[in-house]
Amino acid sequence: MSFLDTRRKKQLQICIQKLGLSSIEKFDWETLDLALTHPTISKKDNYQQLEFIGDSVIRLVAAEILLENYPNELVGEFAAIRSILVSDNTLAEFAEQYGLERYLLMTKGVAQDKIGKVSWLADTFEALLGALYLNRQNMSLIRPWLDPLLISKAAEIKADPARQNYKDALQEWSQSQYKLLPKYQVVQYEGNKDHHQRFFAEVWVKNNNLGSGYGCSKKVAEQAAAKNAFFSFIHKEKYEYGQ
Amino acid sequence: MSFLDTRRKKQLQICIQKLGLSSIEKFDWETLDLALTHPTISKKDNYQQLEFIGDSVIRLVAAEILLENYPNELVGEFAAIRSILVSDNTLAEFAEQYGLERYLLMTKGVAQDKIGKVSWLADTFEALLGALYLNRQNMSLIRPWLDPLLISKAAEIKADPARQNYKDALQEWSQSQYKLLPKYQVVQYEGNKDHHQRFFAEVWVKNNNLGSGYGCSKKVAEQAAAKNAFFSFIHKEKYEYGQ
Numbered sequence: 001m002s003f004l005d006t007r008r009k010k011q012l013q014i015c016i017q018k019l020g021l022s023s024i025e026k027f028d029w030e031t032l033d034l035a036l037t038h039p040t041i042s043k044k045d046n047y048q049q050l051e052f053i054g055d056s057v058i059r060l061v062a063a064e065i066l067l068e069n070y071p072n073e074l075v076g077e078f079a080a081i082r083s084i085l086v087s088d089n090t091l092a093e094f095a096e097q098y099g100l101e102r103y104l105l106m107t108k109g110v111a112q113d114k115i116g117k118v119s120w121l122a123d124t125f126e127a128l129l130g131a132l133y134l135n136r137q138n139m140s141l142i143r144p145w146l147d148p149l150l151i152s153k154a155a156e157i158k159a160d161p162a163r164q165n166y167k168d169a170l171q172e173w174s175q176s177q178y179k180l181l182p183k184y185q186v187v188q189y190e191g192n193k194d195h196h197q198r199f200f201a202e203v204w205v206k207n208n209n210l211g212s213g214y215g216c217s218k219k220v221a222e223q224a225a226a227k228n229a230f231f232s233f234i235h236k237e238k239y240e241y242g243q
Numbered sequence: 244m245s246f247l248d249t250r251r252k253k254q255l256q257i258c259i260q261k262l263g264l265s266s267i268e269k270f271d272w273e274t275l276d277l278a279l280t281h282p283t284i285s286k287k288d289n290y291q292q293l294e295f296i297g298d299s300v301i302r303l304v305a306a307e308i309l310l311e312n313y314p315n316e317l318v319g320e321f322a323a324i325r326s327i328l329v330s331d332n333t334l335a336e337f338a339e340q341y342g343l344e345r346y347l348l349m350t351k352g353v354a355q356d357k358i359g360k361v362s363w364l365a366d367t368f369e370a371l372l373g374a375l376y377l378n379r380q381n382m383s384l385i386r387p388w389l390d391p392l393l394i395s396k397a398a399e400i401k402a403d404p405a406r407q408n409y410k411d412a413l414q415e416w417s418q419s420q421y422k423l424l425p426k427y428q429v430v431q432y433e434g435n436k437d438h439h440q441r442f443f444a445e446v447w448v449k450n451n452n453l454g455s456g457y458g459c460s461k462k463v464a465e466q467a468a469a470k471n472a473f474f475s476f477i478h479k480e481k482y483e484y485g486q
Binding site: 051053055060067075078133137 | 305309
C-alpha cells in the first residue's frame, strides 16, 4: 500500500473525529484506509480481510454489552438479540448514522447500487471495527462510541414483540387466526430520476389489505408492508385491546 | 456465588498452570469457577453466559491467527478454515489436550454421557476463553497458549484436501466417478462394561466396501469409516498416483 496522500489522511481523520475519538496517538492510518476501500477499487488492498476480523469483533462486543446490561437474561434470549444486533440491517443503520459512505473509496457503480447498499455499508462498518480492534488489540477505540448505539438498539429489540421481523410475525399471526399465509403483491416502478429500481408492496390476508410499504428491493418492500400491517393492525389488537 | 473453598481454588489454580499461565495477578477466580461449572450443577451459576462470550472470542482469535499467518490468503479460504477451527470437534480436542474434564464440576450423568461429550467439552472450552477474556478485556491470557494450538491446527486443515469432512469428500468423489452416493451400514453394539452405546460403520460404493470405522455415535462412526476410505483409497488415487 502506498503512503496516503494528504487529502485522504485528512478525510480519515475527520471520520475518526466523527466517532468521538478526537486525540488518538500511534494510530495506523493505512489500516483504516484499507477498511474504507471497497474491493472494486483494488482487488488486493481492500476491506475484505478487516471485515473478516470485524465480523467477530462486533459479535464479541454485542455479547459483552448484553451480559453487562441484562445479567439475568437467558442465554437463548442473548443469542436472539445478538443475531439482530449483528445483522446487516443494523450495521448498515449504524454506518449511516456516522455517514461512513462519505469516507469509503468505491467505484461509481457501487455508489449507485442502492439495492446492495445495506450489504456494502454493513461490510464497511465491520471492516472499520476490524481496523480499530487491530490498532489496539482490544476494544478501547470501539466501546466508547459503539456501546451507546448497541445498548439503545438492544433495548429497542427487546421492546419489539415482532423482533424486527415483521414478515415472520405477520405469518405467525395469520396462520394462527385464519390458517392462511399472508400474500404479498409487489410492483416495481421507476423511482426517481436516477432510474433506481423501486418497489411497492401490499400485504393481503383473506381479501383484506392489511398494509403496504416501499423499498429498494422486493424483500425490503415486503418487510415494510408487513411492518405497516403489524403496527396498524395486529400490534393494536394484541397489545392495546389486550387480546 | 459463594466464596470458593480451598480445594476448588487449588483445582482452578492447577488448571491455570496447565495453560502455562503460572503467575497471574488480580485474577477473578470466581468467574473461572463459573466457566468450569456445568448447568446440571446449578441452573443459575454455570458456564452458559461465559460460553456465549467465549464463542465470539474464539472466532476473533482464529480470525487474527489466520490473517497473521496467511496474509495473502483469500477471505473465502479464511472463512472455510475458521469454521473448522471453531467447530465443536476442534474445541473438544483442545479441551482434551488440557484435560479440562478434570476441572469441570458436573453431575455423574454428564460425566458418563460419552455421546454428548464433544458438545460439553467444546462448551467448557469456550466458557474458559470467555472467563480469561473478561478477566483482562483483551486476549493477553489467551493467545500465549492458544496461538500454537490454532496455528498447528490451521496448518493441518490447510494440508488436508478433505478439509476434515470425509463424508462430503467421499460423496463428491463417488458422484463424480460413479454417479452414485456412498452407502453407510451402521451397527450398534454394547461397547464396554459401562454399557455406553458404540457404533460400527462400513461405507460401500458400488458393492465395494471402501472403509470402516468406530464411534460413540452413528455420525462419528460414519465419519470414521469415510476417513478410512478416503485415506486408504481415494487420497492415494488422487494424490499418489497423480490422477
